[in-house]
Amino acid sequence: MNYNLPLDRNFVGSEAKIEDLKCHPPHPIETEHLEKFSGQILSSEKAQRMAEFFSLLGDSNRLRILSVLARQELCVCDLAATLDMSESAVSHQLRTLRVMRLVSYEKKGRKVFYRLQDHHVLKLYQSVAEHLDETD
Amino acid sequence: MNYNLPLDRNFVGSEAKIEDLKCHPPHPIETEHLEKFSGQILSSEKAQRMAEFFSLLGDSNRLRILSVLARQELCVCDLAATLDMSESAVSHQLRTLRVMRLVSYEKKGRKVFYRLQDHHVLKLYQSVAEHLDETD
DNA sequence: TGAATATCTGAAAGGATTTTCAGTAATTAA
DNA sequence: TTAATTACTGAAAATCCTTTCAGATATTCA
Structure with missing residues (x-):
């Protein structure tokens, strides 16, 4: 920027x-x-927690991961292939989303399937998407 | 899903x-x-623009600036004193908020008063504030 | 069993962001 | 007019974030 x-x-x-x-x-x-x-x-403390939450959505790759998971749960390697990211990078980002409880996962064999956990973010996501459409 | x-x-x-x-x-x-x-x-392009918008709210000092301006317009030095930041740091942050059209300004004498321009962010702000209150 | 696959991890590299610092300009006050 | 005040700016320093890299583990397949 x-x-x-x-x-x-x-x-x-x-x-x-x-x-x-x-x-x-x-x-x-x-x-x-x-x-x-x-x-x-x-308060600084609450500002910090809110900033952390907004920062979660402040990365384009994390947003794309969430947009894919909003449609269907997927394993890490399919996410990586779909989004053209390395599996390691996806895994790191998924950990962040996991820790912040935006996604949950389920292990099936040697694969791990991720899905959205926090549907609240979808509304924020939609709200901002519409806002950007308006102001463009 | x-x-x-x-x-x-x-x-x-x-x-x-x-x-x-x-x-x-x-x-x-x-x-x-x-x-x-x-x-x-x-798309990557839209993800990028959305991420930039969320990133704007992804800094605790910017959030605190917005929270103060939500109550009343204020000049840079009062913002700095209120938030315990340097005037330079506040000025830098106000520039990013200005460029992204979240605040507007009015020069009065040697002071510059800032106010909220985009009230859409207040809704996002409140939405996340409530969300964090819920999940704590 | 051994090879291939899927995922995760810590550390380092590589970027990006935020603040501080030093200086400038405009305005006001003395 | 001179000094003080307010705000802005670019560059450097300090921080923070994301990805890559080099393994490690677990599971499945042949």
Whole structure:
């Protein structure tokens, strides 16, 4: 991703109630403001857990794995062949998805079949897919 | 396995070819199934765009920035003070959020006030927050 | 039994991302 | 006008992630 859009520095400033928020001297006024809703700011701990969840879906190969498993359960080697990934890479990603309880598995002979476990992600997936369709 | 969700338009794909599958012996039953769905796998291009979107939410500091902006617009230095981040780090993150059109900004004097632009993310945000509350 | 297959694993390589650092520019205050 | 404040930026440092590589184990097949 390349984010190289310059900020528009010729922005026409509008009249504002700057007295509401002043950074200096060290935030006497807005500190009160911030305290008012500080109890509603996402805690670092919860932010971390949410970020981990979103990050799970933040990899194209993991998304493709999930999209295939949404259709049918598959063994590792079929997943690898279907997605054109190495079996080792697929296995590593499946472990991540396994640990985070997004997929479950069942061993059959020397193969291991994986399937979706968390159907909640499908709704997120669909929601974002539609969103991207809209804004394109 | 079909979970009966209208996902078909999300699966624009051509990557699954039965002859690519290399499990030995190839599974007769699964192979038939795969053929049925082979045109519906998430394409690499779309997977990439979806992954970029999810990755945006896959950082705890970006999530905390969004959670604060969900309550009120704020300038960079107040964001930095509130979130205990350097102003530079906040500025870098705001740029990515800006480029991806999740926030907009307005310059007032020497301050730049940021606010949420894409309220779609709030729904995703709340959805995952609730999900994590459930499963804890 | 020995060979082939399927999967998993840790470590290292190779990338990508995030923060810090140092500097610049614009605006305001003294 | 000069100093202070606010925000942005590129480059480097520090982190984090993903894949490859080189085995290891278990299962099936001939």
